[in-house]
Amino acid sequence: MKHLKLSFWICVFISSITIAQIKEITLEDIWKNRTFATEYMDALHSMSNGQQYSVLDFDRATRSTSIDIYDYKTLKKVKTLVSSANLDAIQYFSDYTFSKDESMVLLATNEESIYRRSSLGNYYVYNVKTKALNAVADYKIQEPTFSPNGKFLAYGHENNLFYKNLETGEVFQITTDGKKNEIINGITDWVYEEEFSFVRAFDWNADSNKIAFIRFDETEVPEFSMDVYGETLYPDQQEFKYPKAGEANSKVSLHVYNLNDKNVSNIEVDKTYNDFYIPRIKWTNEADILSAQYMNRHQNELDLWMINTDKNTSNLVLAETDKAYIDVTFNLTFLKDNSFIWTSEKDGYNHIYHYGKTGKLINQVTKGNWEVTDYYGYDEKEKVIFYQSVENGSINRDVYSIKLNGRNKKRLTKSEGTNNASFSADFSYFINTFSSATTPPEYSLNSASSGNLIKSIKDNDILAQKLSEYKTSEKEFSTIHVNGNDLNMWMIKPANFDENKQYPLFMYQYSGPGSQQVANRWNRADDYWYQMLAQKGYIIACVDGRGTGFKGANFKKVTQNELGKYEVEDQIAAAKQLGELPYIDASRIGIWGWSFGGFMSSNCLFKGNDVFKMAIAVAPVTSWRFYDTIYTERYMTTPQENPSGYDENSPINHVDKLKGDFLLVHGTADDNVHAQNAMRLTEALIQANKQFDWAMYPDKNHGIYGGNTRLHLYNKMTSFIDENLGDKIKDEKPEEIKTKSNIKR
Numbered sequence: 001m002k003h004l005k006l007s008f009w010i011c012v013f014i015s016s017i018t019i020a021q022i023k024e025i026t027l028e029d030i031w032k033n034r035t036f037a038t039e040y041m042d043a044l045h046s047m048s049n050g051q052q053y054s055v056l057d058f059d060r061a062t063r064s065t066s067i068d069i070y071d072y073k074t075l076k077k078v079k080t081l082v083s084s085a086n087l088d089a090i091q092y093f094s095d096y097t098f099s100k101d102e103s104m105v106l107l108a109t110n111e112e113s114i115y116r117r118s119s120l121g122n123y124y125v126y127n128v129k130t131k132a133l134n135a136v137a138d139y140k141i142q143e144p145t146f147s148p149n150g151k152f153l154a155y156g157h158e159n160n161l162f163y164k165n166l167e168t169g170e171v172f173q174i175t176t177d178g179k180k181n182e183i184i185n186g187i188t189d190w191v192y193e194e195e196f197s198f199v200r201a202f203d204w205n206a207d208s209n210k211i212a213f214i215r216f217d218e219t220e221v222p223e224f225s226m227d228v229y230g231e232t233l234y235p236d237q238q239e240f241k242y243p244k245a246g247e248a249n250s251k252v253s254l255h256v257y258n259l260n261d262k263n264v265s266n267i268e269v270d271k272t273y274n275d276f277y278i279p280r281i282k283w284t285n286e287a288d289i290l291s292a293q294y295m296n297r298h299q300n301e302l303d304l305w306m307i308n309t310d311k312n313t314s315n316l317v318l319a320e321t322d323k324a325y326i327d328v329t330f331n332l333t334f335l336k337d338n339s340f341i342w343t344s345e346k347d348g349y350n351h352i353y354h355y356g357k358t359g360k361l362i363n364q365v366t367k368g369n370w371e372v373t374d375y376y377g378y379d380e381k382e383k384v385i386f387y388q389s390v391e392n393g394s395i396n397r398d399v400y401s402i403k404l405n406g407r408n409k410k411r412l413t414k415s416e417g418t419n420n421a422s423f424s425a426d427f428s429y430f431i432n433t434f435s436s437a438t439t440p441p442e443y444s445l446n447s448a449s450s451g452n453l454i455k456s457i458k459d460n461d462i463l464a465q466k467l468s469e470y471k472t473s474e475k476e477f478s479t480i481h482v483n484g485n486d487l488n489m490w491m492i493k494p495a496n497f498d499e500n501k502q503y504p505l506f507m508y509q510y511s512g513p514g515s516q517q518v519a520n521r522w523n524r525a526d527d528y529w530y531q532m533l534a535q536k537g538y539i540i541a542c543v544d545g546r547g548t549g550f551k552g553a554n555f556k557k558v559t560q561n562e563l564g565k566y567e568v569e570d571q572i573a574a575a576k577q578l579g580e581l582p583y584i585d586a587s588r589i590g591i592w593g594w595s596f597g598g599f600m601s602s603n604c605l606f607k608g609n610d611v612f613k614m615a616i617a618v619a620p621v622t623s624w625r626f627y628d629t630i631y632t633e634r635y636m637t638t639p640q641e642n643p644s645g646y647d648e649n650s651p652i653n654h655v656d657k658l659k660g661d662f663l664l665v666h667g668t669a670d671d672n673v674h675a676q677n678a679m680r681l682t683e684a685l686i687q688a689n690k691q692f693d694w695a696m697y698p699d700k701n702h703g704i705y706g707g708n709t710r711l712h713l714y715n716k717m718t719s720f721i722d723e724n725l726g727d728k729i730k731d732e733k734p735e736e737i738k739t740k741s742n743i744k745r
Contacts, residue, residue, distance in 0.1 A: 023470045024471055025471075032711050039458055039459075041458060043095060046425045047102065050427075050428055052072060053070055056095070056096065062085050064092060065094070067096055072424060072428075081128065094111050100148050104126065104127055105125070106126075108122075115194065120141065122140055124136065136155065141155040142155060142200075143155060143200040143202075147208035152259070160175045161174040181241050186214070187199060189221075191250075191628045192216070192250075192279070192630070194628065201216075203281055209287070210258055213254075215253045220251070222244065223241055224242035225239045228699055229699055243628060246639045254266075254267040277296075279295055282334075284338050288309050289307065289308060295326070298634075299326060303320075318342070318355065322345070323560075324553075324635075335380065341355075341365075341375070347367070348553050351365070351372055354404060365406045371552070373388045377427065381427075382427070388400070393416075393520075394550045395488055395519050395520045396417060397420065399421045410451065412448070413432060413451060416436065416520065420433045420434075427448050428447075429448055430445075431446075432445075435522035436522065437475040440459075443459070444457055470531075472495065474493075476491045478491065480543060480578075487545055487546075487570065489574070493534065502585040505538070505584050506540050506589075506590045506721060507541050507571065508597070509544070511548060511567040511593070516550055537726070538725065545571060547567050562648075568603045568649070571600065587613065589725075590614040591614075595672075598620025598621070601615040601620070602622065602664075603649065603654065606657045607654055614660050616720060618713075619667065619672075620651070623647075623651075627673065652684045664682065665694065665716075667699075670701050671701060671702070
């Protein structure tokens with residue numbers, strides 16, 4: 001009887017495994033139930049003692065948040081520094097920032113987004129020793145920042161700059177001319193935030209007695225307006241300054257506020273600029289010396305200035321030029337002697353350089369036909385730089401150390417995939433985040449000197465086990481030789497793939513300058529959608545064409561002045577080659593993309609009408625004339641200078657070529673790529689008498705999300721793919737087996 005019972009449970013177990021292994025991914029799994037969400041470490045901060053770190057934890061039982069301190073060596077929680085469960089004034093906090101001496105913590109709550117990176121919030125200062133909690137202000141503010149001595153806190157409010165004396169509680173207003181859609185002090189305008197990727201345009205000096213800030217005069221910038229429909233009888237209208245290509249930018253100026261005499265001084269540099277940007281400011285270790293980067297409108301000249309704010313004198317220490325453009329980074333580090341570390345593409349690849357305080361080159365620290373992809377910091381004691389690069393293949397990322405003199409380079413990470421490090425304050429440890437196409441994110445403690453694993457912190461084994469119950473396919477990496485270049489590619493085939501059958505091909509790409517979609521990392525949400533499509537019998541492929549990143553400046557910048565020409569040529573040529581494979585039905589090839597990728601998929605369908613049967617374009621740019629100055633002119637100069645570059649690759653001007661099936665999607669409240677793009681393309685299609693499908697998502701921004709929005713969008717796109725590519729998968733063998741292929745495995 002026992003044997004019979006045991007056999008029964010073995011059968012049940014085997015049966016459950018069999019059933020589990022054939023579970024299919026659904027859109028609800030991806031976009032509603034968050035079935036495949038990963039565990040992660042939130043708001044990781046290394047404590048100044050170098051032996052501990054803090055993270056933001058959420059207690060589901062009490063619905064409270066806390067800052068918990070952990071020991072690097074043991075990985076055990078040492079203490080809870082502060083919990084919202086013990087704070088009467090705050091139900092929860094969503095972020096935190098320490099003062100330099102870590103005696104105080106700034107807690108953020110009730111945050112609301114403004115644009116992509118900016119937000120408003122209520123902020124409180126928590127005193128670690130006394131456990132006192134004080135509101136910074138009784139109104140929402142932007143970018144509150146401790147002074148280095150921890151006595152003051154500066155912030156932006158209604159386009160003006162303020163600071164608070166944390167000892168007395170007194171608030172001082174630095175500027176008074178701030179006005180919506182006219183003057184902004186210390187906070188970036190829309191286009192700086194979006195394209196130079198920063199919001200806080202002010203900085204404290206080392207002695208905590210000066211604040212440098214950028215002032216934006218938006219008066220002459222054209223205004224853009226969007227209807228926000230909401231639920232009221234009449235829509236609201238959002239109006240903001242948005243400089244489209246060739247139009248007026250904000251006039252920027254640099255200023256310094258002195259806390260001692262309460263005066264604001266204008267800062268001038270010893271060069272006349274007609275139309276320029278100030279994309280970065282940063283104080284040096286000398287309390288009176290401010291660094292500022294000035295860039296011409298074409299963005300192919302970048303000047304680094306050292307400004308003596310006491311004497312109002314300036315010294316140009318570095319002047320870089322490029323035939324195409326220069327990417328602005330945050331990779332400027334001042335050493336104790338005020339020499340500095342800088343990254344540049346000037347030898348054709350992004351590398352690390354060491355300059356003296358006057359701008360004299362000391363040495364190029366890293367060299368080779370590969371790119372430095374991140375700069376982590378400098379260990380003054382050991383004279384070692386830590387960085388991330390693609391030395392181990394452009395689809396991989398590894399962490400390295402190297403001496404300041406360029407010697408004794410070490411690869412610190414061992415696993416092939418994507419590695420990213422967070423170093424302890426004294427550079428004795430780093431927490432490595434690793435993932436690959438087959439391994440979900442793993443967090444581990446490693447030695448900074450050797451890279452050796454000390455302990456595992458967190459993994460996603462539960463997710464990996466859960467995913468093993470579903471029908472999934474391997475993401476196969478390869479290269480495809482197109483237009484004289486070996487392009488990185490990944491492909492996903494159905495789990496029951498049969499090389500004697502023919503399958504429809506659905507291609508994805510983004511293709512924007514310096515971007516990368518073919519990377520050896522763990523799944524994003526769309527990857528699960530691709531797995532779902534593979535279950536249905538589609539082959540999914542992604543190709544990074546010319547113009548994408550991490551393969552050198554020449555490969556990236558070949559698209560200069562002609563965005564959408566070479567990139568489209570590569571996608572069309574890649575689709576043709578893939579269509580020659582015996583298991584791909586060349587009559588059923590589709591393509592899709594979002595934003596720049598939507599611009600691309602539209603052009604691919606129109607210009608490649610003999611190759612692509614269908615395309616989906618989500619939130620696409622349809623003419624670069626509609627997009628902002630900084631991004632567009634970096635790659636295209638102005639439309640006044642380069643009208644053919646703008647118009648010859650605009651999808652609007654190629655609608656007459658449309659033969660296949662086209663789905664156009666946009667959010668009506670997209671502040672980035674305006675719905676104007678979709679409307680103008682729609683009108684062109686109508687006047688060309690071309691039939692197409694489209695969907696507008698009310699009050700949704702460039703991300704098109706919120707509630708069931710993503711679920712609805714992906715249901716719509718899936719149905720469109722099924723209707724236009726998903727005819728019954730052919731069972732017959734191809735009449736002629738095609739062997740010619742330029743794909744390298």
